[in-house]
Every structure is written in structure tokens, then in C-alpha cells.
Amino acid sequence: MAESDWDTVTILRKKGPTVAQSKSKQAVAAAQRRGEELDTTKKWAAGQNKQHVITKNTAKLDRETEELQHQRVSLEVGKVIQQGRQNQVLTQKDLATKINEKPQIIGDYESGKAIPNNQVMGKIERAIGLKLRGKDIGKPLEAVPKKK
Numbered sequence: 001m002a003e004s005d006w007d008t009v010t011i012l013r014k015k016g017p018t019v020a021q022s023k024s025k026q027a028v029a030a031a032q033r034r035g036e037e038l039d040t041t042k043k044w045a046a047g048q049n050k051q052h053v054i055t056k057n058t059a060k061l062d063r064e065t066e067e068l069q070h071q072r073v074s075l076e077v078g079k080v081i082q083q084g085r086q087n088q089v090l091t092q093k094d095l096a097t098k099i100n101e102k103p104q105i106i107g108d109y110e111s112g113k114a115i116p117n118n119q120v121m122g123k124i125e126r127a128i129g130l131k132l133r134g135k136d137i138g139k140p141l142e143a144v145p146k147k148k
Contacts, residue, residue, distance in 0.1 A: 070115045071115065071116065072112055072113065072114065072115060072116075073108075073109050073112050073113075073114045073115075073116050074112060075112045076137060076138075077109070077112075077132050077137060078109060078110040078111060078112045079110075080130055080132060080137055080138045081106070081109055081110050081124055081128065081130075081132065082110045083130075083138075084128030084129065084130040085106075085110075085128055087128070088128060088129075090128075092106040092107055092110070093106075095124070095127060095128070098127050099120070099123035099124060099126075099127050100123075101120060101123070105120065106124075109124065118133075121133055125141055126141070129141050
């Protein structure tokens with residue numbers, strides 16, 4: 001019969017420290033005493049709910065005299081949209097459905113509150129058949145043949 005050594009113990013798995021334990025102050029200090037190589041980096045704003053970095057403080061913003069605003073749709077364009085929509089007997093909701101936008105967007109464009117978006121303006125132009133951009137605002141939209 002083969003000899004067997006009953007005194008040896010074989011450990012199949014040994015669990016290391018968990019992530020939380022390895023990051024604790026005691027674990028870091030113990031690793032330093034043992035002379036192990038450590039890589040410690042502190043993440044800026046880690047664990048906080050800060051998604052955006054504010055570069056200017058509020059005092060500087062209060063001292064600024066320049067008023068920064070986005071360009072809005074002119075009232076002239078809003079009136080042209082409203083007239084074109086009424087000429088085709090469409091409500092704001094009907095026009096919005098026709099161009100696949102929300103009715104509130106049509107209302108914002110007509111009241112001059114909207115920030116101009118070329119895609120939306122193009123959709124409205126095609127739906128009501130009037131130009132909304134450029135020099136000829138309010139004139140009929142000329143059908144441009146598509147190039148093949």
C-alpha cells in the first residue's frame with residue numbers, strides 16, 4: 001500500500017480581503033509596514049453627486065454685466081407659421097402631428113419663445129409651404145427637385 005502523509009493540510013481556496021477591507025486605513029497601514037507596493041490615488045469628487053463642474057463662482061457671475069441668452073425665433077417667423085397653419089386649416093396639434101413633434105413646440109415657435117432648430121424649421125416649412133429662414137420669410141416655398 002502506498003504511503004500517505006496524513007499530517008499535511010492542503011488549502012484549496014483562501015479568501016483575500018474584500019475591496020472595502022483592502023481600502024481601509026488599517027489595511028493600508030499594514031501593507032506599508034510589510035513593505036508592499038501601494039498605489040493610492042484620490043478621485044476628485046468621488047462618491048458625491050456632482051455631475052457638472054462649475055468653473056466660475058457665483059460672485060463672478062453676479063459681477064458680469066453682459067447678458068447671455070440664446071437667440072430666439074423672431075415674432076415675424078411666429079406669425080408666418082401661424083398664418084400658414086391657419087391657411088391650411090390646421091390646429092397646432094395637427095401641425096405637430098404632421099411633422100412628428102410635440103404641440104408645445106409649435107406653440108413655442110409661434111409665440112417666439114423657441115430656440116431655432118433648423119430641422120424643425122425645415123419640417124414646418126415643408127408642412128405649411130412657406131419660407132421661414134433667410135431673406136424671403138413668408139414667401140411660398142419653391143419645390144426644389146431632388147438630385148439623383
